[in-house]
Every structure is written in structure tokens, then in C-alpha cells.
Amino acid sequence: MPLYHNDDQALLADTASQFMGEEGAIAKQLRHWRDKDCPDGFGHELWKQFAEMGFTGILVSEDDGGLGMGNVEAGIVLEQIGRNLTPSPFLSSAVLAATALGKGSADLRGRWLPGLLSGDSVFAVAVDEGPKHNPQKITTRAEKSGNGFRLNGAKSFVVQGASADMIVVAARTSGDDSDMDGLTLFAVPKDAAGLSQDAVRLVDSSMATHLKLDNVELDGDAVIGEVDGGREVLNAMLNAGRAGAAAEAVGVAGGSMDMTVDYLKQRKQFGRLIGEFQALQHRAAHLYSEVEIARAAVIKAQQLLDEGSEKAELMVAVAKAKAGIAAGLAVKEGVQMHGGIGMTDEYDIGLYMKRDRALSEFLGDANYHANRVAELSGY
């Protein structure tokens, strides 16, 4: 498969770009909800529009009423989300949770997916247990209790947890904290007794929670996939999420870079446009190269995921790391090349910097994924 978008995908990209540029624009969404101190950090109306556009069903199979598309298509929407800094539950609901649910029973899918398709429901995922992403180690426990399970533990960085109707929780049903086997994924409804969340606002104005599970009782049918066989579902979910986050990061990088290059063509100092200074030209050209390479890595990872290739895991790690590095460079150069105005809240470039921080931390930063690349390569 060639590493560029086919005609259908190009059409989707146009649609997503136009939609996000209008409806998802920074002033209309990010700043609006931020300045209102909105407890969700995003607009439910926009989420409904996502559903009307069909975006929320991209990764839902046709049998379940979705579009049955792939990670390439989800990434197309995410790149536009990144470019416009559009706050939405797309990544956690329509990519992460949808991928996990896709591996669940017909009952589970029937219970949760219609809400996603209509834009009425929001989902979150609870994997991390400390300040750094480390899904190798899961200490949250689920013990057999009657026909179901009793969950105890704590999770953090549960993005949009407080807005979610259902949270996908990774818990240990057997084995030691760092065992590969013995994990199980659960679809936990928001009103489950014993579930409590502390919401925190993050640097990018998005909302996340610290989540506690205190003897949360769940039916057996809340299990996604196999009991003790959750690692496979978890990996599938995380890889889709990481490829998605990488696509969003490429959007953040592209948006930030374009804004910066435009500024270089407008701002005058020493009687010249600052874009005439070779010191800045070279940095901008280097940045362009890095962003292009990141974009290539991301589409390669998406395609391999969609093909079910065994090389997908490695390339997803590459993509998440590279996109994080490129976007990090884009926002840092962006603020610096804007000078003083880059430090003002009024100007958007700083918003890119904040979003990049949160996004690159989400599901593993560049160090985490470079380490994955080393491990998967055998060193």
C-alpha cells in the first residue's frame, strides 16, 4: 500500500479539515470552554456533531453500526484535531475504548457502542497507576466475587474520566504486578458503587481524574475479552491509541509550524522580515524535515496496524516517539521565534506548547517508546 492517502482518505481529510477548522476552531472550542472553566473541558454539542459526521464510528465495525474503517482514517481526524487543538473525547472514546470494545462480547458492544455512534456517550480509559505510563505493571486487583468481580486499586491520568459514562479499567485477576498474563479489562459504568474520581485540570486545559476503586462490584459480563487474557486487548487498545495520539501530535506540530512560518513572513526587525535571517530559516527548514519524517512514520504505523502486521507494534512505538519529538521541537521553536508575543496567553502559539506537553505524556512519552523500540529490537 503506498504511503499516502487514497482518494477516499483524501476526501475524508478535506472534510475533517474543513469541519475542524470551522466547528473545532481554537476560539470556538478550546478557549471558549477553558475560559468558562468547563468541568468537561470540551463541548458535548461538538461531540454530537462528530457523531453526525460519522467520525465516532470510524473504528466501529459495520456489523455494530459503525463505518468499519481503520487507524489511517481515525488518524486523519486526529491530525485535524491536533492542528486546531480541538478538545473532544475522540481519542479516548472513539479510538481507545472503541478498539477495546471491538474485542468484547456482543452484549458489551450492544450496551455501549450505540451511545458512541450517536455521540451521547463518552468513554475513558484507566490504565496508568503512577505519573509515568507503565502498563507492564498493573497492581489494581480484581478478585472473583460471586458471579462477578470486586475491584480495588487506584488509577491516574484518566483523561475525561469525570465526563465518561463508562471507563475501561485494566486490572489484575491473577499473577504478580508485572506479569504479562493475568490481566483483565473491564467496562466499568460511571455510577458503579465504590468508584470515585478526583478531577484535575491539566496544563492544556483538558480534564483528567485520579480514580479510586474501592470494592467496586461488577458482573461477569463487564469483562472485555477473556479473563486473565486482557494483555492482548490492552495492547490492541494502547497501540491504536498511541498511533492516534501520534497522528494528533503531527497535527499539533503542523499547526504550530505553519503559524510560526507565517509569523516569520510578517514580523519585521532591523528593517527586514525576520524570515530573511538565515539563522531562523535553517531552524524552520530543519523543523519542516522533522515534521515530514514524523508524518511518514505515523502513516506507516497506521497502515501496519490496519494490515494486522506483526511489525505494527515496533512502528507504533517509532511513530509515537518521533511524533513526540517533532511536535516538541515545533512548539518550542514556535514560541521562541514569536518572541515576546509567544509568551502571551492571547496568542495561540502557547496553546500548542501546552497541548504538546500533555499529548506527548499520554500513553508513553518519547523516552518510553524509544525504550520499547530497543526492547522490541532485542537490546
Place this chain on the structure above:
Amino acid sequence: MANLEEFRAETRAWLEANCPPEMREPVRDDKDVYWGGRNGSFSSEAQGAWFDACVEKGYTVPAWPKEYGGAGLSPAEAKVLREEMARINARSPLHSFGIWMLGPALLQFGTEGQKKHFLNQIARGEIRWCQGYSEPGSGSDLVSLQTYGEDKGDHWVVNGQKIWTSYADKADWIFCLVRTDKEDKYRGITFMLYDMTTPGVSTKPIKLISGNSPFCETFFDDVKVPKSYGEDIPGFVGEINRGWDVAKYLLGHEREMISGAGNADRLTTIGAAMKRHTGELDPILRAQLAMFDVDALAFSAMGEKFLDEIKVGKAHPAQPNMMKYSGTELNKRRHELMMTAGGSRSLEWDSEVTRGGKPSREWLRTKANSIEGGTSEVMLNVIAKRILDLPGA
């Protein structure tokens, strides 16, 4: 697609039958590379057999049309051949500036007669070419070149000096940028073709920091260059005084080649190999290797994307500059890390275990990657100007 799969099966069978096992071993030193030319000689029987088989099949230049010595493969077929050769680690049968540089220029700008004559010679490895662009006073600012060809009717008399001419001392012919109009900087250069044995041509090898002497100073002292070598075979490419157009086109190719984009599928990671060679890795080095491998794998996806986009005309015309910049900087980093991982062993300059100081010599050689064919700084200038459209660039 079914056809492609058929082609893949055929290619696999052909390679199985024709690529000798020795030609599937990694290249160890200069002897393992065949450059052809009047004085070319094979270092082994297998090398000769592999070369002959490829010439016969058109596989020294698979994508060139059959009438010019190629196999007439479509881009997709050529990719399959590349993949199949990479799969068995087949060596390239022929290294040649004729294939990489002059050929593409002739395919684009040559007359039918030139193509038939020169391209077939190149495909069969009969003539070894060198590139006469740079001069002592004209490097990055190539268009300022001074080597002058005085018009004498049916020929020019060329005087001047080139420098950094790779393999000039081993080449049979030169493609050379010569000023033919002193009044017009850009439209006063002619892209000439001539025999290195012509009286007045002399070369003087220059020793590099790697200890090798792959390039030369090249002197032209009243060299008589014919305007024609026979019917429809002009002694210049394109039009007289419009050689800059050809040179610019060709630089695009050269940049693509040096970037390694064409071998993206062969660009490998190094961390695992370094661990095998050195045992336990220092944790900081391991981290640097991991970061490198991320960049290498991402760049190889970029190479693949770039080639896919070129095929359908989607790539930005200035994108080869970005590929060259990123690819060469990456390669320099690769060799820095390999030297570090190798430790004192990789410092050995002519020992047997290092096969004559291969690690250090290659490390030094890579420093030229970001100079030859346009420096990294010049690449960044071009990206800034042509892709980002920055002012005054």
C-alpha cells in the same frame, strides 16, 4: 496486482538461478564493488557472472527502457526487484555515476542518438564516468564556475580546473560544466561530454582524511571537445549555454541518491548489532542508540513515502533536498554511534580484525555526505526558499 505477484515469483526464481551465493554476502571492501569501465576488472568469478547475468537481463538499470540497455520495468516492478534483491542481500552488480547521474540527465534531455549510444554503454558498464562540476572557487556557489570553453566552430577549446572530481583518475569520460558565455551567469554554461584520454586532460588524486584517494583535481589545458560525436550524438547535453538546467535537474537526482532514499528498505537499525558486537551496552549509549533507531526507522518510512509520492507526482519538487539533508545527517550520526559502541577496537587503522580500519575509515567518509552534492546548509537554504517560501532566501 496479480501480475506483480507473478513478477515477484519470476524475479525470485531468476535471482535464485543467477545471483551466486558470494554475491549475497555483505560488501566488505572496495574489491567487492564493481565499477566497470575500460580498465574495470572483476575481483572474482562470481562478481563477473553476476554482472554478466544482470547486463543480459537489463538489471544493471532495471527501470531504463529496453532499447537503452534496461529491463523496462515499471516503478512498481522496479520496487519489487529492489525488495527481492534486498531479501537475499544481493549486491548491486554495477556502481556507476553513469547510472546514477548522467543517465537520468540523458533520459530527460538527451537526443535519441545520445541515448542509444551513451545509455547502452553505461548499462553494459563499458564506460566509467566522472562528474566535473566543482572548482576551487566554486563549490556551493557552483554557478560562478570559471572553466572556459572557447568556441572554435565544430569544437571548443577548454581550459580550467575542476576539483573534488570523484574517481577522475579512474574514469573514462567526464560530464563537465563549462562556461561558454562569460556575460550570462546562468545561461552561459554548457554541459559537455568528453573522453578523459583527450590530450590536455590530467588528474591529480587528493588524499582524504579517511586515507583513501577517491577524488582528484582535474586540469584542462587546451582540451579539444568536439561538438558532435556522429549523427544525432552531440558532445553536450541539452542546449548550448543551457547546461545549468541539466545540472540542476541532475543535482536533484544526486541528492536523492545520497540521501539513501532509494534504499530505504535497507536502512537498518543499529542498536541490536552494536549489542551483539560489544556485549553489554552502557545505559547512556543504549539510550542514544534507541533514539537513533527511532529516527532511522522513521526516516526509512519517509524514504518509502517519498518514493511512493514521486511515482505519482505527489512529492514536492524540492523534497529531495529535505531527503538529502535528513538522510546524510542521520548517516553521520549512525557512524558516530558505531564508533562509540566499538570503543578502542574501532580506532584501529589497518589491523586485520577491522579489515583495514573499516569502521574508522567509513566513519570519516560519512562526514562528506553532508558536503558532497550540496551541503546541509545549502539544503536548508533550498527548503527555506522553495518549500517554506521564506523571504530573501
